[in-house]
Amino acid sequence: MRLDEKWIRARLPKEVADQPVDCFAGEYLDGLTVMHEGERGGDDVVVYRAKDEEDLKYWQLEQVCRFIKEPDPPAQKVWRYYRDHAEDGKWLYIEHKIYDYNAIEDPRLHGFESFLRLLNYAFPPEYWEKRVREHIRLMNYWYKEPHWDYDRRKLCFIEISDSKENDGDGIEEPRPGSVISTID
Numbered sequence: 001m002r003l004d005e006k007w008i009r010a011r012l013p014k015e016v017a018d019q020p021v022d023c024f025a026g027e028y029l030d031g032l033t034v035m036h037e038g039e040r041g042g043d044d045v046v047v048y049r050a051k052d053e054e055d056l057k058y059w060q061l062e063q064v065c066r067f068i069k070e071p072d073p074p075a076q077k078v079w080r081y082y083r084d085h086a087e088d089g090k091w092l093y094i095e096h097k098i099y100d101y102n103a104i105e106d107p108r109l110h111g112f113e114s115f116l117r118l119l120n121y122a123f124p125p126e127y128w129e130k131r132v133r134e135h136i137r138l139m140n141y142w143y144k145e146p147h148w149d150y151d152r153r154k155l156c157f158i159e160i161s162d163s164k165e166n167d168g169d170g171i172e173e174p175r176p177g178s179v180i181s182t183i184d
Contacts, residue, residue, distance in 0.1 A: 001027050001034070001060075008061050011122035016068050023067035024060075032056055058123065062131075065118040081174050084181075093174040095182045109157060112139065117155045 001024045009017045026037045032050040050056035081093045112135045119128050132150050139148040139157060149160045 001029050003060060004057055007057060008064055011061060012064075012068070012118065013121045015071050016118070019068050021064045021068070023063060029056075034059070058127065061122050062119065065115055065122065068118060070114050070117070081179070090175075090178065092178050092180045095174075095179045097182055097184055106139070108139065113156050116150070120155060 003022060003024065005021055008021050024034075027047060028035050028037070032052065032055075034047040034050070034056075036045045036047050038044045048056075048059050050059060081095050083091045084094045085092055116128075116132055116135060119131055123131070132152065136146075136148060136150050136157075140146045143161075145161050147159060147161050148157050150156070151158045
C-alpha cells in the first residue's frame with residue numbers, strides 16, 4: 001500500500017515517531033479504496049473507502065496510532081477493589097483505602113487513553129473531538145448512568161459518577177464479607 005511515511009511521522013509525538021508505521025499487511029489500494037486480500041482464495045474485502053487523498057492519509061494515520069505503543073505508559077491506575085483469589089467458586093477481594101477509580105477493572109482504559117493521546121497530536125481538533133466522544137460512549141456502554149468522561153487537558157479518562165457496571169448478570173461489586181483485607 002502506498003504510505004506517506006514522512007507525513008505520518010511528522011504528525012506523531014517525537015517519542016514514538018521512530019517506531020515502525022507499516023501496519024498494513026495484506027492490504028492494498030484500489031484508487032482511494034483500501035482492500036484486504038481475500039482469505040485462501042476468497043474475495044478481497046473493502047476495508048475503507050476514502051473521500052480524497054487527505055481522508056486516506058488521516059485514515060492511515062489513525063490505523064498507525066492504533067498500532068503504535070507508548071514507550072512510557074502512564075502509571076497504572078489504583079483500583080478500589082481487586083481480586084485476590086477464589087474460594088468455593090467466589091472471589092475474595094483486597095480493598096485499597098486510597099484509590100483513583102471506583103470501578104473494579106476496565107482493560108480498555110489504557111488502550112483508549114493511549115490511542116486518544118496519539119490522535120491529539122496528529123489530528124485536527126474537530127476530528128479528535130469526534131473520536132473522544134466515540135470512546136466516551138464506548139467506556140460508558142455498560143453503565144446505566146454515565147460513569148466516564150475524558151479530561152481533554154490531562155488526556156485521560158476520569159470518573160464522573162459512582163454508578164457501577166451492570167453487564168446484565170448483576171453488578172460486580174464485592175458481596176458483603178468478601179473483602180478480606182484493606183491496604184493503603
